[in-house]
Amino acid sequence: MTARKHSTVVILDYGSQYTQLIARRVRELGIYSRVLSGDASLARIQELDPKAVILSGGPSSVYDAGAPTLPAGFLEEQRRTKLPTLGVCYGMQLLVRDLGGKVDRAEKREYGKMDVHPESGSRLFSGRPKFSAWMSHGDESAELPKGFRLAAKSAAGAVAAAEAPELGLYGLQFHPEVTHTERGMELLRAFLLDIAGIRPDWTMGSVIEEQVERIRDLVPPGEHALCALSGGVDSAVAAVLVHKALGDRLHCVFVDHGLLRFQERERVNTMFREKLHLPVETVDASARVLGKLAGVADPEKKRKIIGSEFISVFDEAADRIGKKMGKTPRFLVQGTLYPDVIESSPAPSDGPAIPGKKHSHTIKSHHNVGGLPKDLKFTLIEPLRDLFKDEVRRMGKELGVPEEFLARHPFPGPGLAVRIIGDVTPEAIDILQRVDEVFIQGIREAGLYSEIWQAFAVFLPIRSVGVQGDGRTHDHVVALRAVTSTDGMTADWYRFPHDVLARISTRICNEVRGVNRVVYDVSSKPPATIEWE
Numbered sequence: 001m002t003a004r005k006h007s008t009v010v011i012l013d014y015g016s017q018y019t020q021l022i023a024r025r026v027r028e029l030g031i032y033s034r035v036l037s038g039d040a041s042l043a044r045i046q047e048l049d050p051k052a053v054i055l056s057g058g059p060s061s062v063y064d065a066g067a068p069t070l071p072a073g074f075l076e077e078q079r080r081t082k083l084p085t086l087g088v089c090y091g092m093q094l095l096v097r098d099l100g101g102k103v104d105r106a107e108k109r110e111y112g113k114m115d116v117h118p119e120s121g122s123r124l125f126s127g128r129p130k131f132s133a134w135m136s137h138g139d140e141s142a143e144l145p146k147g148f149r150l151a152a153k154s155a156a157g158a159v160a161a162a163e164a165p166e167l168g169l170y171g172l173q174f175h176p177e178v179t180h181t182e183r184g185m186e187l188l189r190a191f192l193l194d195i196a197g198i199r200p201d202w203t204m205g206s207v208i209e210e211q212v213e214r215i216r217d218l219v220p221p222g223e224h225a226l227c228a229l230s231g232g233v234d235s236a237v238a239a240v241l242v243h244k245a246l247g248d249r250l251h252c253v254f255v256d257h258g259l260l261r262f263q264e265r266e267r268v269n270t271m272f273r274e275k276l277h278l279p280v281e282t283v284d285a286s287a288r289v290l291g292k293l294a295g296v297a298d299p300e301k302k303r304k305i306i307g308s309e310f311i312s313v314f315d316e317a318a319d320r321i322g323k324k325m326g327k328t329p330r331f332l333v334q335g336t337l338y339p340d341v342i343e344s345s346p347a348p349s350d351g352p353a354i355p356g357k358k359h360s361h362t363i364k365s366h367h368n369v370g371g372l373p374k375d376l377k378f379t380l381i382e383p384l385r386d387l388f389k390d391e392v393r394r395m396g397k398e399l400g401v402p403e404e405f406l407a408r409h410p411f412p413g414p415g416l417a418v419r420i421i422g423d424v425t426p427e428a429i430d431i432l433q434r435v436d437e438v439f440i441q442g443i444r445e446a447g448l449y450s451e452i453w454q455a456f457a458v459f460l461p462i463r464s465v466g467v468q469g470d471g472r473t474h475d476h477v478v479a480l481r482a483v484t485s486t487d488g489m490t491a492d493w494y495r496f497p498h499d500v501l502a503r504i505s506t507r508i509c510n511e512v513r514g515v516n517r518v519v520y521d522v523s524s525k526p527p528a529t530i531e532w533e
Contacts (some may be wrong), residue, residue, distance in 0.1 A: 006032040006206070007198045010050040014038040014058030014068045014090050017526060020338075020489045022054055022088070022177045024388060025188055030200030034386075042073040052084040052196040055091025057175060061139050062093045062103050070094055082168035084196035089136065092162070092171030099145035099169075106140040106158065113180055115155040122151040123165045124190060131182040133160070133174035140173065170195070204394045208241065211383045215245035218331070218381065224321065225331035225381060226314055229254040229280065231268035232411045234335030234384060237396040239278055241383050242333045244399065251329060252278050253317045255310060258286025259415030259429065262437035275402050285313050293417060293424045299533035302424070306414045311376060318378075332378035336385050337392065339488045388487035409440075409454045410488065418533040422461035427514070432459040434512045435478050442504035443482070452494050455482035458521075458532050466516030468509070475516040478508065483530055491525040 009026050013019040013035050026033035034048055038056070045053070060067040068090075075098060078085055087095040093103045116133045118125035141159040144150065147169075152161035154173070163170045170191060176184035192198050219225055227239045229252050243250045252272065256265050265282065272280045292305045314332055322328030384392050389410065396406045412418055420428045436457040443449050458479040466473040480501075485491035505518040521528075 006202045007051045007200075008048050009033045009052045009054060009192065009198070010045055010048055011035045011054045011056060012038045012040065012045075012071070012091070014056050014094075015060065016057035016089070018175055018177050019056040020487075022056060024487060024489075025177045025185060026054075026192065027202065027388075027391070028185070029189055029192060030202050031192055031198055032202040038068045038071075040071055042071050042077060045071065045074070046077075050083070051198045052086070052192055053078075055085065055087040055094060057089030057091060057136070060090065061105075062090070062097050063139075068094075070098055075099070078168070084168045084191070085170070086191050087169075087171040088175060088177070089173060092173055093139055093141065095169060095171055096141045096143075096145060096148075096162070099148075101141060101145035101148070102143035103139050104142040114174075116152050116160045116174065117155070118152045118161075119150050122149075122161070122163060123195065124151055124161065124163050124170055124187065126190060126194075128183060128186070132180075133176070133182065133184070134178045134180035135174050141171075165195075204391070204398050207387075208244075208395060208398055211241060212245040215242055215381060215383065218379070219246060219249070222327060223331065224249045224251060224325060224327055224329040225333055226250075226318060226321070226329045226378070227252045227333035228310065228314065228335075229268070229272065230335065230411065230413050231260065231264055231271075232335065232413075233389075233396065233401075233406055233408055234337055234392055234410075236272070236276065236335070236405060237392050237399065237401060238333055238335040238382075238384055239272075240276060240399045240401055241395070242381060243278060248279075250333070251317070251321050252280045253314060254280050254282045255313050256282060256284050256286055257289040257306060257309070257415060259289070259306075259417050259424070260433075261411065261416075262433040271405060275405065281317065283313050283317065285309060288312075290424065290426070290429075295423060297422045299418055302417045302533070303414050306417060310413075311378075315377060330377075330379055331381050332376075333381045333383075335392075336382040337488075338384075338386055338388055388489070390486050407450060409449075409452070409456070411456075412531055416459075418531050419456060420459045421532060428459045431476060431512060431514050432457055432478070435459075435508050435515060438507050438511060439480055439504055442500065442507065446497075446500045446503075448494075448496070448500070451484070452482050453485040453488075453491065454530060455480075455494070457481070460519075464517045466509075468516055473516045476514050477517045477519065478515055479519045479521050479532075480504070481521040481530070481532070483525070485525075485530070488530060489525075491530050493522045493524055496520070 009031055011022050011033055019035060023033040023035050097103045113132050114135045115130055117130050118128050144162050147164045147167055148162045151163045154160040160173050175181060176187045225246060227242060227250055229235045229239060239252055254268055269282060272278045289309045292309060296302055318329045393406045416429055416432050417424050420432060439457050443455055458481060460477045460479055462477050463474050464477050466475060482494035483491040484494055501520060508515055508518050
């Protein structure tokens with residue numbers, strides 16, 4: 001996604017679990033944000049022509065061997081241009097140390113909500129009263145660099161904020177991006193709008209216009225593109241957007257890999273043809289995919305196998321379309337999202353807008369990112385690559401995608417393969433499809449579907465002893481998972497009313513043959529991920 005038409009804020013990532021939250025908060029203010037690794041080159045940063053830079057927090061101490069540093073030449077260039085720069089937690093400590101101040105190990109670690117007392121005359125706080133902020137640090141600024149002044153103290157008397165307005169430099173020892181910090185958005189707004197003078201000009205309508213223009217520039221007249229439909233919101237919005245740009249030069253292909261939800265194939269075809277009015281070719285690839293997955297238990301291998309088989313299906317579809325249209329499609333549309341890219345983290349620090357591996361770890365490969373084969377014959381079109389889930393839904397609404405479709409819970413591209421722990425067998429697929437259907441029906445009947453960001457069932461590789469029909473059983477165990485979230489980067493487990501869970505559990509054990517025990521997952525993200533694999 002191009003950001004040239006918008007004011008841009010660059011966020012340098014030093015490994016904080018909150019970095020992507022900073023990006024979201026900036027976008028909520030109507031300002032486009034990009035995340036780069038903390039070791040991105042100065043040239044890469046300048047290429048984006050940022051109107052401000054935010055340095056994220058991180059788990060390191062600035063004095064650790066091999067600790068992340070500011071990009072070479074960044075401070076010299078900042079000194080010349082006075083580019084507004086805000087350091088958060090570790091980012092502030094980098095500024096303090098590198099500008100001649102002193103950072104020491106704190107006598108008492110500050111962690112959790114603590115009161116912050118702004119100093120009078122601070123430009124950043126502008127007369128704001130005492131407030132509560134989220135602290136998470138073991139080091140502190142013992143001496144401020146020349147030109148800096150104290151902007152706020154913590155309840156323990158430590159430096160909570162410092163600023164050098166004449167230099168365009170500001171630092172916060174706490175995290176304004178988290179909801180635990182009172183007036184956090186006010187502080188970000190003060191820095192970006194009042195101090196940096198950035199004009200909020202990033203809207204979903206402008207994103208659509210730019211993407212349509214970009215797609216038309218990328219795909220020459222007469223060329224065709226394939227769109228990989230999964231049945232989920234992301235690929236549907238991507239398809240509608242690209243169809244807006246290319247019209248009948250877009251060919252949608254829905255692949256049934258045998259790992260879909262209950263009756264998903266029929267539902268998806270009805271939705272795309274009758275509601276979205278998109279021509280769809282359905283390919284049954286279940287036999288080939290399940291054959292390759294036989295005996296494979298490792299989740300990373302599952303993802304890569306599915307990614308590879310998807311591409312094989314699209315290669316074949318491209319050949320068929322080429323014979324029919326006289327022009328073989330060279331482009332492949334995917335509904336890849338920003339969280340997919342972040343968790344797969346496949347790029348170097350100077351690559352696309354994702355954290356590099358130096359400071360951030362790969363969580364898991366997504367079949368459409370890290371699972372793609374290296375010899376891919378298509379040029380990828382990923383118009384949603386820089387968007388979070390809620391932003392994709394906003395785009396879909398602008399494009400006229402029905403609300404009933406946009407409100408659907410996310411479903412992973414690899415499907416039930418990553419919800420079956422261990423070997424993917426026909427029995428496990430059948431059981432999981434039926435359990436998942438009962439679970440979702442129960443949530444809808446209770447009127448809770450819209451309150452939950454994602455809900456699904458997991459097939460566990462264990463059996464338990466039970467009593468059904470006055471007889472002993474030794475059957476399968478399934479887990480239920482439901483979370484609340486806004487973008488999938490963080491999530492909390494959903495607190496069901498006990499009677500709802502009881503009804504769902506009873507129905508599963510009574511209606512799904514082969515299951516005699518149901519458990520509920522009460523893990524948040526972090527430390528867990530939303531999906532089990």
